[in-house]
Amino acid sequence: MTGTLPTQATGELSAESLLDAYRTMRTIRMFEERVHDEFATGEIPGFVHLYAGEEASATGVCSHLDDRDAIASTHRGHGHCIAKGVDVKAMMAEIYGKRTGSCQGKGGSMHIADLSKGMLGANGIVGGGPxxxxxxxxxxxxxxxxGVGVAFFGDGASNQGxxxxxxxxxxxxxxxxIFVAENNGYAEATASTWSVASDNIADRAAGFGMPGVIVDGFDFFAVHEAAGEAITRAREGGGPTLIEVKFTRYFGHFEGDQQTYRAxxxxxxxxxxxxxxxxRERVTGGGEVTDEALDTVDSEVAALIDAAVAxxxxxxxxxxxxxxxxxxVSY
Amino acid sequence: MAREISYREALNETLRQEMERDQSVIVMGEDNSGGAGSPAGEQDAWGGVLGVTKGLYHQFPGRVLDTPISESAFVGAAIGAATRGQRPVAELMFIDFMGVCFDQIFNQAAKFRYMFGGKAVTPVVIRTMYGAGLRAAAQHSQSLYPLFTSIPGLKVAMPSNPYEAKGLLTQAIRDDDPVIFCEHKALYDSIGEVPEESYTIPFGEANIVREGDDVTIVALGRMVSVASEAADQLASSGVQADVLDPRTTSPLDTDTILESVENTGRLVVVDEATPRCNVATDISALVAKEAFGSLRAPIEMVTAPHTPVPFSDALEDMYIPDAQRVINAAKSVVEWER
Amino acid sequence: MTDERIQRVTMPKWGLSMKTGKITEWIVSEGDAISPGDDLAEIDTDKIAGTLESTWDGVLRRFVAEVGADAPVGGTIAVVAPAEVPDAEIDAVVEQARAELASGAVEEVAGPVPGTADVHGRSITYSSLGERPETVLLVHGYGGDGNSWLFVQEPLSAEHTVYTVDLPGHGTSTKDVGDGSLDGLADTVLGFLDVQGIERAHLVGHSLGGAIATAVAAKAPERAASLTLVAPAGFGARVNAEYLRGFASATSRRELKPHLTALFADPTQATRQLADDLMKYKRLDGVDRALDTLLGLLLDGDAQGIDAAPLLERVTAPLAVVWGREDKVLPVANAEALAGRVEVRYVDGAGHMPHMEKPNDVVAAVRDAAKGA
Structure with missing residues (x-):
């Protein structure tokens, strides 16, 4: 992983696309931070796994997708749902177990889905999606x-049959x-450096005769570019790709995790x-988008999340x- | 009219007719054509390990898919494709292999509709071969349909003859829910009358195989013919049996079973599965609860013993319920006195 | 040599799939004088139970098949001869017949021969029995098929080539009924006659088939040698609309079976086997739509949708009409609409299915109409 800004240009992304990507990432972040806060009040039932920190992965991949395409997600699925266009208010209601939720309160955080959007569901089974x-x-x-199919899965699922x-x-x-291995360093409380026998998950691609790519998961543009190549190849009949996205999750495995397993x-x-x-630094530095425009997105997203929770x-x-x-359907 | 074909031919004809009727019907499984990738051999060499899918590969290019021996992946792929507008028929060669793909069936396919708030439609059929009798031993002979029957979200069909096989498979393919379609391996060569035209048999409607007033015999899958044989012999000793074939264990036609027991007052259930938590115990509990007042004798269950399926013919023949055991059970309930 | 006056009563072949039958009751006794039309025995097959009616004249000298035993189609089940034939000769025949039954050396009986015809591009199935110069064509009713004539086809085949046809939407024929009009159905029947090269036929129609046969005879009078109508639709207004709708809409044996009791004078004839067989038919692809379409032809609200009386006026062929006194589908009062045109033959103990319940009355009507030709 690198902390330096990438040096390449923002590519062909228009200002509008950049704002859309920012809005998606910002929505995921605020959604997750708010769920984190609200969960602490005890009002949200069950358990939740938060995606904060990993926003560039879902956003960078899904910004290439449309209604022809389907994705499968993980137990840490809120970000994928938002990036694939699932209604944020319905998601929040689902997490609260309400009739108005994406799944009418029957699925919960781990099973949010919207098949009309090609979102095949967050998935409670590690390795259930591929x-x-x-x-x-x-x-x-x-x-x-x-169309293409995209399976998001974690470093834990990378070891599943x-x-x-x-x-x-x-x-x-x-x-x-496209198989997107989101390696956030830990499967529950077990380090991927220990549980994944190869140096990188992407190395395994060679064993299956497909390209394997490692991407800095904190860098939207890196994910966007790698995903774009893989998706284009897939659309053109060139077959599957394994992309390993490396980053850190900001919260514990689940809410309440004391995280004593990591520094x-x-x-x-x-x-x-x-x-x-x-x-923000990248797009404002290059002059494609202004700080004010991004601030406006921030306040709009904040209002949306407030409304969703209320x-x-x-x-x-x-x-x-x-x-x-x-x-x-019938019985 | 009066055309007779085998169970295998009935299944093959059904797949062919449904594939002709609906472009979205696809077939996949290990060696469903056979010969894939062989540099010199013939494609469609097998048509499935027992030849059920033979001939479809060439008639429907690109719609009959051979798979690696990789049940989780291809059963899951069938389920995933079903969520996106295909109607896949996946072949899980032996029901025993559910052990290596069960998650995709019971955690994914079975739960999508409920878990996603009624918005998922997953019209997948998993055809699978079950049952003892071919000296295939403990890992290729089990009757595991009770496991699927217990899972909400799955439907389970168990055709007992060629007519049932065609009508139930047609219904399974056109059905919008996931269906586990259980074919008994000893029935593939059985012969019966099957209309050439397509037809469906609705799920959840028992077939009354024969009528009688003395004892109700509910039998599943291959056991239907065993029960019928027993009923023929019982009739010659003056005992008239009502023989019911539920056709599907989920949904289960409880009304027909209860009506019959209300008339006969006696119940024998014949189930090739092992005796704990099987369909026989399920039906017995239903009758004990809902028709207790009609019962004139204890319920008898004729099942396999609580053991794995043995290999040796000497043992396997003892393992499988036969007509004599059904006759003994029926006589014991008919002659029962407090 | 066996005395030529000794006749063998054989197990009939009712339907294509019948291979054996079981005598459940001898209605006559050994020594009884019998003549054509007498009920001789109740016979059970795996498909249907029926009454064997006599085509024989003489004394039933000896039973060969016991009650409860299966006998193959064509197997000798009884021996008939005039009283003066000596017992010894009868015994010899009985002994030989029993040996045949025991060894299975029974000559295969030629049953109806099934076939498929292409009529105006659509597949129409039929069966034929007998090879005689004159042809009888049997046209079934709504929801039925050629098999419903099984008790009639065989006796008629003694004097005629007897065809049954499956109407569009029925049996194994195409399930495409087109616009479902009476004219269209009549055209199909005429087309069938064309394809088979049948210039002229004694037309026999039951219920909806009666209206169709009438329409055929009206459209092409030269093709109708005679016309026999069995509880025909299209005469009078009354109809059991509830039965028709219930039959059309039933999706299970459980739903269907109660409606079937309306068909017969004796409700026990509405067996589980009949319900199962009808459900097998109703579950064929396209049948639902066909039955729905034809329901539109049969019903106008709760009254009959067909008026065949004007068509009958154009029919010149000899006419016979048979109606069960206990018809609960097309009530026998409808026969009043035919008063003045023909003397209706009312059948006691029959409902809407006289050709199944009292087949000899139907056979006699067809023969009489044919003789009038």
């Missing part, structure tokens, strides 16, 4: 849509699939590596009538 993405990529290929099987199958079937690497990351800070708190919970519905 096989599904082989399927969405297969569907896109057979339907000739030019499902993930390794999926890398192989995607290569064998030459699928338009305080978060303070340094927040101070020196943070994707939002670097994005509405979620006010929303009704599911009722007895909802308990046994939606198990089957």
């Amino acid at each position: 096989p599904l993405i082989c399927g969405t990529a297969l569907a896109a290929k057979q339907q000739g849509t030019g 499902t993930t390794l099987e999926s890398l192989n199958l995607a290569s064998v079937w030459n699928l338009p699939a 305080d690497e978060v303070a340094n990351a927040r101070e020196n590596l943070d994707c939002l800070k670097r994005f 509405e979620a708190k006010d929303a009704p919970k599911p009722s007895q009538a909802d308990l046994e519905t939606d198990v089957y």
Whole structure:
């Protein structure tokens, strides 16, 4: 990982695209920090896994995607949901277990999904997503849509058989699939430097006959560029890619995690590596976007999150009538 | 009219007709064509390990996919493709192999609709071969359908003959929910009348195989023919059995079972699965609770023993419920006195 | 040589798939004098239970097949001869017949021969039985198929080549009923006659098939040698709309079976097997739509949608009409609409399905109409 700003230009991204990317990252950050605060009050049921610090990955990848494309996510899925366009207010309501939530309160933080947006769900099973993405990529290929499938998974899932099987199958079937290994250093409380036997997760790509790329996960532009190459190749029939995105998560594995397994690497990351800070410096320094414009986004996002929390708190919970519905389409 | 074909041919014809009817129907599994990647051999060499998918590869280019031996990946891929508008039929060669892909079935496919608030549609079919009788031993002979039956979100079909195989598979493919389609390996060569046209058999409607007033025999899958054989012999000794084939264990046609027991007052359930937490115990509990007042004798369950499936023919033949055991059970409930 | 006056009563072949039958009851006794039309025995097959009616004349001298035993189609089940034939000769025949049954050396009986015809680009299935110069064409009703004539086709085949046809939307024919109009259905039947090279036929129609046969005879009088209508649709206004809608909409045996009791005088005829067989048909792709479309033809609100009376006025062929007194689908009072045109043959103990419940009355009507031709 490097703390220096990349030297290359912001590429072909327009000011509007840059603002969109910033808004997405900023929304994820504020959403997660707010959930962190609200969870501490005890009002949010269950447990939540926060994505703060990792925003550049979801945003950098998903900014290339459209409705033809599907993604699968992880237990740390809020960022992927937001980046793929899931409604933020419905997400917050879902986290509060409300009837107005993305899944009517039946899924919760770990299962937020919006299939109409190609978001196949956060996933409570580590390694649950990659096989599904082989399927969405297969569907896109057979339907000739030019769509791709993107599986986000963590360093923990990189050791799961499902993930390794999926890398192989995607290569064998030459699928338009992108596997994004988000290596935040720890699978729960176990360091990836210990649990991943290879030096890098991306090194494993060679074993499956596909390109493997390592990217600085704090750098939106690096992720954006690497993802862009992989997605373009996939759309053109060039097959799958494994991208390893390296960074640090700002919060514990779950809310309440005392994080005694790691030194305080978060303070340094927040101070020196943070994707939002670097994005701001980069785009304002180059003159593409002004500070004022970014500040406006900040205040708009803050208002959105405030409204999302207020509405979620006010929303009704599911009722007895909802308990046994939606198990089957018909039964 | 009156055309007779095998269970295998009925399944093959169904896949062919549904693939002709609907472009989104695709087939995948280990050696579903066979010969993939071989430099010299013939593609479609096998058509599945028991030939069910034979001939489809060439008729439907690109829609019959061979897979690596990698059940988690391809079963998961079938499920993922189903969420994106395909209607995949994945073949899990032996039901015993669920152990290496179960997560994708019960944590993913089964839960999507509920977990995502009713917005997911996952029309996937997982065809799988179950049952003892081919000396295939402990890891290739099990009757694991009760495990799937217990999971909300899955449907489980168990065709007992060629007619049922076609109608239930057609329904499974057109159904919008995930279906575990359990084919008994000893039935593939069984012959029966099957219409050439496509038809569906709705899930959750038991077939009344024969009618009788003395005892209700509920039998599953291959056990339907065992129960019918027993009922023929019982009839010659004056005991008339109502033989019911539930066709699907999820959903289960509880009404037909209860109505029959209310009439006969006696129940025998024949289930090839091992005896703990199987479909026989489930049906017995249902009847004990809902039709207690009608029962005139204790319920009998004819099942495999609580052991793995043995290899030796001497042992396996003892393991599988046979007509004599069904007859003994039926007579014991008919002759039962307090 | 066996006395030529000794006749063998054989197990009939009711339907293509019947291979054996079981006598559940001998209605007559050994020594009874029998004549054509008498009920002889109740016979059960794996598909259907029916009554064997006599085509024989003489004394039933001896049973060969016991009650409860299976006998193959074509197997001798009883021996008929005039009283004066000596017992010894009868015994010899019985012994030989029993030996045939025991060894299975029974000659295969030629049952109806199935076929498929391309009529105006659509697939129409049929069966034919017998090879005689004159042809009978049997046209079934709504929701039925050619098999519904199984008790009638065989006896008629003694004097005629007897065809059954599956109407569009029925049996194994195409499930495309087109616009579902009476005219369209009549065209299909005429087209079928063309394809088979049948210039002229004795037309027999039941229920909806009765209206269709009438329409055929009206459109092409030269093709109709005679017309026999069995509980025909299109005469009078009354119809059991609830039955028709219930039949069309039922999606399970459980839903269907209660409606079927309306078909018969004896409700026990509405067996589980019949319901199962009908559900097998109803589950074929396209049947739902076909039945719905034809329901639009049959019903106008809760009244009959077809008026066949004007068509019948154009029919010149000899006419017979058979109606079950206990018809609960097209009430027998509808027959009043035919008063003055023909003497309706009312059948006691029959509902809407006289050709299944009292087949000999239908056979007699067809023969009489044919003789009038």
